[in-house]
Amino acid sequence: MSAPTIRDRLYEAPGPRTRRRVALFTVLALIGLGFLLFIIIRQFARQGQLEARYWDFFLKWSTWRYLGQGLLSTLKAALTAAVIAIALGFILMRGKLRQNPVPRWIATAVIEFTRGVPTLLLIYFFFLVLPRMGLNLGAFWRITLPCAISASGIIAEAFRAGVNAVPKGQAEAALSLGLSNTRTFYQVVFPQALRFVIPSLISELVIVLKDTTFAYVVSYADLMQHAKVLITSHDALVSVYLVVAVIYILINYALNRMSDRIAQGNRRPTVQRQGGAA
């Protein structure tokens, strides 16, 4: 734990009476939560969902290898979509920061569009409309492209926030040294902006990864699809879907943690640099 959070500030050091009350409520809460867990497990047991046949195939290596293959496809789609989204987002950000109103206006319109439209609608567009127009993309692109477009607007805004977070004096100093606008942006402003942007890019990856779960719409064999196959072959729906949900949650949790770590690490050196070496 680094800086004190609101949790620490909200309460003062407890007096004896407060301590007793907290202890009492802790016990009550434990009983309550334990009871909740008991109810859930009992419901599983009563409906026979705890039977070994629903769970024992998770002890087999082949099950995990199969799920792993699905996960690999999911990650492949998510990473591809993320890379495309970052490229698109960068272009949109450049457009939005231009002096010329035409590219600025177009970029703004595209950003607002991607931020206001659900990924599912875009997926259906790629799935239903484009083939009729003679554009036959494979399942892989039918899921990655809409996910990428959907994320590009938010990424553009993240880039823009990063660029705006770089102190104005940096650009002014570069321009006063005679650097061109383009050089100033690429050699001075953007590298510094990247530090601020990387955490939000990682959180965007989480959004893209979640969006790829709609891959079943376009019949791309991702983790969810592999889960479906397992369900049919073992006739075990609840256990498989629960395990898959946990896999998604853990991956996204890890990504979010990474993003937070980088963001926290970013804050300290920046402050020191401004104070010390300036």
Add this chain to the structure above:
Amino acid sequence: MTQIQSRDVPVIELRHVDKHYGDLHVLKDISLSVGKGEVVVIIGPSGSGKSTLCRTVNRLETIDSGEILIEGVPLPQDGRQLAALRSRIGMVFQSFNLFSHMTVLDNMILAPTGVLKLNRKAAKDEAMALLDRVGVADQAHKLPAQLSGGQQQRAAIARALAMHPRAMLFDEPTSALDPEMIGEVLNVMTELAADGMTMLIVTHEMNFARRVASRVIFMDGGSIVEENTPEAFFTQPRSQRALDFLQSIRN
């Protein structure tokens, strides 16, 4: 007269107070009493524990051992009793701490209406009178961020006064101010002292201390090193450490 009363029931009394932050012994066997109408000024180098001492009086800092009595009654440890006690002790902070989402006037009436259960009208009238007394009545409907530091601190003093406190704690009230604003805050404090308010003040303003204090307490390394009248302290301090400290600020 003041002396006799203070010996009877001190408004604030600390007996053998000790406090540690981990390995750091920040308050060492502190005993101190502030009588009714007294103005006690605590001075000392930074890190001497003077702010911590001030903050223990309304339990913003807890203590490890010893006793703190307010008007002869031990400081409550939690709940409504602690809140009630705090409402009777005013506190002024280094960083003003006006509530940033409320106008100055709303800052003034929050505790009188919420804690003392005054009706809004009465609270407002009194708030305006107090703001007028500290010279910021014309800022009543602004947000704290729109005021200068000096104005904010004067409003913060008025906010504390609106609770009719038995005593006021000042924790370095001018340390965050630009030099030209220090005077206006010290003037308000001087008037308050002249009106007979019981005050415990942590400050670096030596001239103010000399002028206003009934007693000066010099702290260093978590202990009270010297307790003296202001005249004696500033002209011929008894301890070497106080002498060194006074010399170091004069240079």
Add this chain to the structure above:
Amino acid sequence: MSLSALLSEYGDLYLRALLNTWRLTALCFAGAFAIGVAITVLRVCPVKPLRVFGDFFVQVFRNIPGAALLILLVYALPRLRVLLSYEMCVIVASVLIPSAFCSEHLMSGMNTISPGEIEAARALGLTFTQLIGRIVIPQALRSTVLPMTSLVVGTMLTTALGSQVPLRPNQLELTGAVNYINSRAVGGILAFAISAALYVATALVIGWVGGRIDRKVRILR
């Protein structure tokens, strides 16, 4: 199909779908906000097990993909003898996921409160309840208007999950409506463009209103 033909045949459907999307968004955001506040209270309360439970809740629903949650609600719950209507499954998913984000926004909103102001409130004799009600919650809400605005839009996008379950035509929302039309006629780009335009227009209005509110209540420091 031309725009006029599309509108004359499916105009009513679009209108109802738009109203359904609005209704779902409002309903789900209200639910998400209420649960978000309750979970946040658990997360900052001094009782450790409740904090842990609150954190766990947020991490689960912040990180679960909408499709995965919907599938659990639609297919897994009935096997545990919990039967929800299709529409209710969509609503539950569109409440739970945004509620986790709502709590995260509230937590970071509370982190912007200056510790000094909390001390000042204590020093004035405010009780804990008053401190929470008069200082902490008002400040947290004021500083989270913009993230909450994005969350309303996010909730609207989540309600597109409605297209993934079989709903009656009068229950369809904007994404489901496009599917419905495409399954019957060749709606083409236009059928999508209408839904997309309605989504974007709604998002812009929400953003505009949020911006106005934010300018009014933002805390100057």
